Amino acid sequence: MTLTQRPVGELLRQWREQRRLSQLALSLQADISTRHLSFMETGRSSPSRDMVLRLAEELEVPLRDRNRLLLAAGYAPVYGETSLDAPEMAAVKSAVRRILAGHEPYPACVVDRQWNLVDSNAAIQLLLTGVAPELLAPPVNVLRLSLHPQGMAPRIRNLGEWRAHLLGRLRREITVTADEGLSRLHQELVAYPCDDPETHPEDDVVVPLRIAHNGTELAFLSIVATFGTPADITVAELSIESFYPADDATARALVAFKDEQRR
Incomplete structure (x- = not known):
């Protein structure tokens, strides 16, 4: 063809x-x-x-x-796209796994350029309570998982704020990459129902994720990290999102969740 x-x-x-x-x-x-x-x-x-x-x-x-x-322009490509399972990616996989493991008991995950889940630590399971099984079938798209009415959305207490935050990030990525797949994903996500107005926080210095868990509310701040000097497409398109407790109650709940998993 x-x-x-x-x-x-x-x-x-x-x-x-x-x-x-x-x-x-x-x-x-x-x-x-x-x-x-x-x-x-x-x-x-x-x-x-x-x-x-x-x-x-x-x-x-x-x-x-x-x-x-x-x-x-008539020239050969210069950037490779290597599978994470390839032997030459061992150092990258090891670094990612160290970051994920070292972040416990706090949740962290790795996504690719389409926001598909690549890897995560055990603590991420705390965020997935009640999610429909079909949303967890590979490839798992973390934006769809977050905003779908059968995903995390019903448990997110500040869904309007969090939705506005995620959609804003996605629009910025579309501007940078001109990726048609991300544009289609955006069209899908904005069509999801949301009764909570898409507002921006007035008092918080960052947008927290506030999610219901066992009758209480957990609050998280997130930090996104990427590789600083990628020379491979796969590496360049990986992002690590780490969630930190925004208050002492959330920190205690995460420690207790890890203890439960060990039993």
């Missing part, structure tokens, strides 16, 4: 406009003339391999899409 490939100049122009940069601004960042950039975008000039990579770096194009730019 032959796939229609858009010209590299058209793709470069799309990414520049996505980043809301003028030709002048990008040419100054990349240290090239505006005329040269214009010729590349219109197809009057063909960019070299190094030029494609330079412009992609200035435009902060994701590694997956840098490969697509290279292919469109």
Whole structure:
């Protein structure tokens, strides 16, 4: 099957406009003339391999899409996409597992670029009480799991705030990546019912996750981490989300939950 490939100049122009940069601004960042950039975008000039990579770096194009730019320009991709189960990914998997295990008794999970669950620690089970089994069938999408009416949503006390927070994050990722799969996921999520208004907190310095558990309310703050110098697409697209107790009662409940699991 032959796939229609858009010209590299058209793709470069799309990414520049996505980043809301003028030709002048990008040419100054990349240290090239505006005329040269214009010729590349219109197809009057063909960019070299190094030029494609330079412009992609200035435009902060994701590694997956840098490969697509290279292919469109007639060059071989330079970024690999290695399975996490491959031997050469052993150090990455080990680092991720150490982070997850070291974070217990607090919940933590790893997701890929589509927000599908890659790994988690045992404490994440505390957040999944009452979730419909079909939502836990692989691939588990953590955004769908959070906002679906048969997922975590009925237990989230500040669903409007948390929903606004998650959808905002997703929209920002769509802006950065121009990923059509994420756009479809956003369309699905916004269609889920929510009686709680999508508001933003007035008093909290961050948006907490407030969730019902055994007749009480647990409150969490979350921190998202990524690998700092990825050279592989798989690694670049991994995110680790760690949940921390926002109060002493939640911290005690998490310790008690871990003790119950040990019995």
